Amino acid sequence: MYVYADNAATTRVSDAAVSAMLPCLQEFYGNPSSLHTPGQQAKELLEQARATVAECLGAKPEEIYFNAGGSEADNQAMLTAAALGEKQGKKHIITTAFEHHAVLHTAKKLEKQGFEVTYLPVHEDGVVRLEDLEAALRPDTCLVTVMLVNNEIGTIQPVAEIAKLCRERGVLCHTDAVQAVGHIPVNVQELGVDLLSLSGHKFHAPKGVGALYCRKGVRLQNLIEGGAQERGKRGGTENIPGIAAMAAALREATEHLDENARKVTALRERLIEGLSRIPHSVLNGHRTLRCPGTVNFCFEGIEGESLLLWLDAKGIAASSGSACTSGSLDPSHVLLALGLPHEIAHGSLRLSLCADNTDADVDHILQVVPEVVDYLRNISPVWEALEKGEQPHRI
Numbered sequence: 600m601y602v603y604a605d606n607a608a609t610t611r612v613s614d615a616a617v618s619a620m621l622p623c624l625q626e627f628y629g630n631p632s633s634l635h636t637p638g639q640q641a642k643e644l645l646e647q648a649r650a651t652v653a654e655c656l657g658a659k660p661e662e663i664y665f666n667a668g669g670s671e672a673d674n675q676a677m678l679t680a681a682a683l684g685e686k687q688g689k690k691h692i693i694t695t696a697f698e699h700h701a702v703l704h705t706a707k708k709l710e711k712q713g714f715e716v717t718y719l720p721v722h723e724d725g726v727v728r729l730e731d732l733e734a735a736l737r738p739d740t741c742l743v744t745v746m747l748v749n750n751e752i753g754t755i756q757p758v759a760e761i762a763k764l765c766r767e768r769g770v771l772c773h774t775d776a777v778q779a780v781g782h783i784p785v786n787v788q789e790l791g792v793d794l795l796s797l798s799g800h801k802f803h804a805p806k807g808v809g810a811l812y813c814r815k816g817v818r819l820q821n822l823i824e825g826g827a828q829e830r831g832k833r834g835g836t837e838n839i840p841g842i843a844a845m846a847a848a849l850r851e852a853t854e855h856l857d858e859n860a861r862k863v864t865a866l867r868e869r870l871i872e873g874l875s876r877i878p879h880s881v882l883n884g885h886r887t888l889r890c891p892g893t894v895n896f897c898f899e900g901i902e903g904e905s906l907l908l909w910l911d912a913k914g915i916a917a918s919s920g921s922a923c924t925s926g927s928l929d930p931s932h933v934l935l936a937l938g939l940p941h942e943i944a945h946g947s948l949r950l951s952l953c954a955d956n957t958d959a960d961v962d963h964i965l966q967v968v969p970e971v972v973d974y975l976r977n978i979s980p981v982w983e984a985l986e987k988g989e990q991p992h993r994i
């Protein structure tokens with residue numbers, strides 16, 4: 600048995616998405632910018648997909664800009680708000696300490712260009728406080744960007760309230776909704792944001808396709824110069840197969856949102872209950888204010904990377920939740936933002952479920968994780984020191 604429990608990293612492409620994609624690859628392969636019939640057929644598919652995505656988000660079709668995914672959307676949203684701000688002499692940006700790196704690294708880049716960035720704390724429960732935002736807002740703030748659902752711990756942020764405050768202060772509001780779209784209700788009217796990022800591969804569409812919602816009236820800056828695609832805001836021949844697949848996946852996710860959320864939440868609750876029984880473990884992030892599928896635990900005396908390798912060997916795909924990309928062993932910036940000590944943050948495990956997961960998957964996880972944690976603790980000198988009382992337990 601092999602259980603895939605890393606849906607926050609990426610998802611399996613659904614049958615609906617594949618079915619929508621195939622005809623675009625081999626039948627309707629025209630270039631939507633071409634005037635001939637095959638081109639116009641492709642254009643028609645593109646605009647149908649745009650209408651679908653807009654409808655699922657409560658947006659207007661002309662407010663949806665297709666692109667290559669969440670990272671691009673985050674970059675474009677932030678650089679747009681920064682450019683508009685700069686014109687008005689406003690060079691202050693507010694974000695949080697636990698955003699995705701697509702946001703954090705763009706913030707760093709803007710800091711180098713003379714912008715000042717305030718990183719809001721996210722408190723122990725992984726939730727931003729409005730009071731902190733209120734205190735951070737300044738007359739020269741041009742952008743507030745706060746993610747809707749955190750990708751490592753799954754907590755949901757009060758984005759509607761944040762956007763309301765931004766509107767009152769005349770500040771643009773962006774949200775990285777990559778982990779939210781297709782999993783919890785996301786309606787741009789109800790959220791009241793100006794800009795919103797989403798990515799297909801987080802809700803069962805292929806990788807490399809996403810979209811940016813940009814409220815009408817906000818002048819989007821283009822990152823990629825080229826043709827007049829996407830109303831001149833994103834050059835490059837449109838990825839029609841990916842876009843059609845994403846629209847189909849989003850429609851399917853939206854139609855089954857409540858049912859899937861109920862099912863996945865029930866599985867998640869079993870995971871939380873079972874894993875909480877492991878001694879010296881802690882669930883990271885608010886107990887209930889979280890998206891259906893994601894849980895993140897820390898186990899004291901455990902090194903996250905070894906845990907993952909053992910889990911893989913025992914048939915579980917999970918993640919440490921940290922951006923351990925270049926072999927760096929730094930603990931996750933998200934867990935550090937919650938105030939966890941380095942040695943605890945090192946022992947993290949993220950399990951992210953989707954509606955394809957079953958009770959049998961959860962049984963398998965609940966059987967294997969405690970065994971592996973136990974095994975790793977028994978061979979760990981750190982654990983030995985903790986057990987002998989030479990070092991105090993932190994959790």
Ligand SMILES: *Cc1c(COP(=O)(O)O)cnc(C)c1O
Pocket residue numbers: 607667668669670671673699701746748749750775777778798799800801807808809
């Ligand atoms: C995955 C992810 C991204 C990046 O999306 P890509 O399509 O992979 O570029 C951005 N933000 C969050 C919260 C994510 O989970």
